[in-house]
Amino acid sequence: MINWIASIGARTIDRVSATGRAGLMLFGAIFALPKFKNIPLTIHQIHVVGVQSLLIIIVSGLFIGMVMALQGYTILVDYGAEGSLGPMVSLSLLRELGPVVTALLFAGRAGSALTAEIGLMKATEQLSSLEMMAVDPLRRVVAPRFWAGMIAMPMLALIFSAVGILGGHLVGVDWLGVDSGSYWSIMQATVDWNEDVVNGIIKSMVFAFVVTWIAIFKGYDAIPTSEGISKATTETVVFSSLAVLGLDFVLTAIMFGIE
């Protein structure tokens, strides 16, 4: 009995101290004096996490838009409301699917890579060598990756939504024969810049923060063995997916729940 209580206590202390270390790491990475010679490093990381995720984002955005147009059409056409296909596709992409699916794909595509890279740097003692050379690894290694994730993910989410809407147009208008004018004009009448687009961007910024933070911390805090790195990589994908889905509900309730 005592052992059981003690194990609960130990686990709680573990979690709390991990959260504390994550906060300290983030603080050290963000609030350190910015160094302008680190900007090329950040651009390089945008290339790694952003540009290299472009293909999967564009392809999945296209297919999700196409599938939604197909599914929406078969239901809406029964009510003679296939003109509402445009708002259906664009609102669900801008408000929900764009930020959420991008964050999930980003966690799988870029987050896991970040964790593995930083974890391996730690395992091969590159981080300690940097410290030996009086270079702060938080600023040299962690900060550029963090900012790259924060910058790249909202951009990816916007591209995802735009490509999805075009994919919906491809299936709905070019294939199923919804009128092109009503696809765009009813969409324009329904979608609001602040309500829908800006809220979607805010969502994807929050997700970018959470996913990148988890990915970097899991790598930085990984047990420096091959087993530890594989565990950290798995945890990155699982934790950030759960965090994104949970936060999405909270953000949606705040943004759209109360009229």
Added chain:
Amino acid sequence: MTSRKSEIMVGIFVLLTVAAVLLLSLKVVNQGIQSNGATYTLKAKFDNIGGLKARSAVKVGGVTIGRVESITLDSNDFTPVVILSINNEYSSFPETTSVSILTSGLLGEQYIGLQPGFSFGDIGNLADGDFIEDTKSALVLEDLIGQFLFSRDGE
């Protein structure tokens, strides 16, 4: 050299994002009434506003000329007061203008229809903040069915 290449790729990435934002802002978002600024307000009292909401459209003959700014309840006689904000471009409606709450399609959303009245003799134009006197309330389907059943009972 690799850094040069990644700079070019990031540049392409940024351009793609700009293209996405342009598509969203030009083709997807409504750039209608609220963007071109100047509006004036008219008020109207209805018995029943049905499913009218703030931001519903105000139309004349199908052309959107404004939006419903807000809907409040008059605390004296408990009737809904609808405040309309109309684009300044359309500022010369005669005082005999009537408003009604209409539905687009059978199940569509509700909007406000303005029917400009005739202007003759000493009839002036509606100015900022005026009440429109002649109003027709929303058609409530349940009331209609109730009336129909009631009138059949009488036969």
